[in-house]
Amino acid sequence: MERTNADAAPGADAAPVADAGAGARVAAPVGFGYSALDEEKRRAVRRMKTLATGLLLAVAVVYVLAKWAASSGAGGWTGFVAAAAEAGMVGALADWFAVTALFKRPMGLPIPHTAIIPTKKDQLGQSLGDFVGENFLSGEVVRLRLRSVGISRRLGGWLAEAKNADRVTAELSTALRGALTVLRxxxxxxxxxxxxxxxxxxxxxxxxxxxxxxxxxxxxxxxxxxxxxxxxxxxxxxxxxxxxxxxxxxxxxxxxxxxxxxxxxxxxxxxxxxxxxxxxxxxxxxxxxxxxxxxxxxxxxxxxxxxxxxxxxxxxxxxxxRGEVQDLIASAWGAVRAMIVAAAEDERSELRLRVRASLLSLGQRMSVDDRLQGKVDGWLEGAAVYVVTTYQGEITSLITDTIAGWDAEHTSKKIEAHIGRDLQFIRINGTVVGALAGLCIYTVSHALGG
Known part of the structure; x- marks a missing residue:
């Protein structure tokens, strides 16, 4: 039984409280609670579970009725219906076991290779981190992706527009003033x-x-x-x-x-x-x-x-x-700082006008000069490759360490809330496909036997 405070704080992360053991209340990890959206998804999962289980019960009832009809001498058609219903039950039960084994032990039995997500959470996190590192953070992948994007050409076209050059100039001026203000x-x-x-x-x-x-x-x-x-x-x-x-x-x-x-x-x-x-x-x-x-x-x-x-x-x-000389050297910084701050604040200052003109010129050149584009792209690719190859372990450890810090039970429940609805379709499909397969097998067997 689970209770959440999602209703009390809609849209905010809520920490569900689950009954464990003799009424003990276990809270979800901080920052890993259930939001109102999660609760809505969990209700959708429960509806799909009810539908899949109802379909299983339906084919079971059909099987019982078909067998009863066969024993009552209703005719040969009952064999076809019973075979389809029997195979549908088998398919439904097999897929129920497979889906359930992902998140928990079916019927609480200690069957090997069940409750995969709770018991293999850390290994799954490590595998996910390795997968991301090998397929997304490799130097060749990053280089090819950046090369296909054409960052320098796009950046050049963006900077060549006056409004964008003005925006960059203003941001640089703000950053410069901030840096000079922070420095003592x-x-x-x-x-x-x-x-x-x-x-x-x-x-x-x-x-x-x-x-x-x-x-x-x-x-x-x-x-x-x-x-x-x-x-x-x-x-x-x-x-x-x-x-x-x-x-x-x-x-x-x-x-x-x-x-x-x-x-x-x-x-x-x-x-x-x-x-x-x-x-x-x-x-x-x-x-x-x-x-x-x-x-x-x-x-x-x-x-x-x-x-x-x-x-x-x-x-x-x-x-x-001499003290006078040291004072003169020290006072030079104050004069330079005041001059730079004043120039950064004045939109018509020579400093800002020159920066703006340089940005526009650089943007125009980058948008048409293939040689310059190649140089800039090479610098960007080299920097990106250096970062991902040097700090690949630190980046992937963010995935593995985060998953390792999650509570196994709540991890399983949260994942089930997000993908469980689609997994219930597997049970439904297993019931339908199993019934059709059983009907086909029975029909072929009956035809060959006949």
Whole structure:
């Protein structure tokens, strides 16, 4: 006897409670209960069982009546009817036994190879898992199936439509914003700072800087910097002439006359101003050539002189070790993050427009370019084959472990609820076919005997 709470909660999984032993109540496994649909199917199974059993009883009654009629001298036709009814009973009983043996032991008898589903549940689950693994999760099957689908061509045609490209762009933007929101700034800043510092410490920068400086000097790229320095120096001297002369006069010995100190200071200032002015206005000034030679020599030393390279490395370590530099590196992430989030949220941002244009271009190419389609399909097939071959055991274990965790009795009842109605047709067909076979055999035997 079974009772369920399906009526109390229509449409929801209900855990049936079955009487076991002396009134003990056994609940179905969690997540494996009976829904209202299951109960409807079980009622349909019971109706079909009643029909099949009724047909068995009907042919049994016919057999009894035919035998009674034969004993009463009703005629030769009774033999035909009795033979058909007898064979129909045999067929019905044989199929009843076969169908019943799937789910339980017929009449409770411990007959070998009965109650197959309850007793062989785990083996059936393992066989089902092996079947799925061999026939659905093999590398060749997956590769052939994906190749027949033509994913790249379909995907290209889908992406080539503007509305789909807009949708993908919006989804990517949402995912990007979500990822940036989840990440903690302190963690990212620490990682970025540590990565930059470690990379800078691990790689010597002097040769690279020297090579860059050498190229800049050879191409004359430094001349604008020299022009800027000379111009600013000239302007500063013009503006602070009194300060320069006071500094020169203040450094003179105390025993010299003051007017001499002023004359010397004025002379030094004028010469200094003349020198800076000439250096500013004369591209071929000897001082400029000296600067060029100094920079070339310094670039060469940074590439080949061990002492200079060691000094540059020490300076690099000192600069990277300063707190201001570490704060600058850390703050760079905040600026980049804010820029990316703002671009992702703005539908007209350059980032989203470029992504959308790239998706449309990719879709158009994939829909017509056979070579690109072959590459994409090959990547997809390789990835899918790798997944199914590498994790085939884990995938099939989902089937075997799930079935192994089911309660044997409830598994049998649930399966019977879903396929039992069709199985009852086997009993009905067995009755009808058996009766026809018995009638044919009796007729042939009667004809040959006669």
């Amino acid at each position: 700034d302190s963690d990212v800043q620490a990682v970025v700072g540590e990565a930059i510092t470690r990379r800078a410490d691990a790689q010597e920068i002097a040769p690279g800087i020297g090579a860059l400086l050498e190229k800049v000097v050879s191409e004359g790229g430094h001349k604008r910097v020299v022009d800027l320095v000379c111009g600013r120096a000239h302007d500063w001297l013009v503006e602070h002439g009194d300060s320069v002369m006071a500094a020169v006069s203040g450094g003179a010995p105390g025993w010299t006359p003051r007017f001499v100190d002023r004359r010397v200071g004025d002379r030094v200032y004028k010469e200094l101003l003349r020198f800076v002015t000439e250096m500013r206005d004369m591209p071929e000034h000897p001082a400029r050539g000296a600067v060029d030679r100094f920079l070339k020599d310094f670039a060469g030393d940074m590439q080949s002189d061990p002492g200079t390279r060691a000094k540059v490395e020490r300076l690099k370590s000192e600069v990277l070790g």
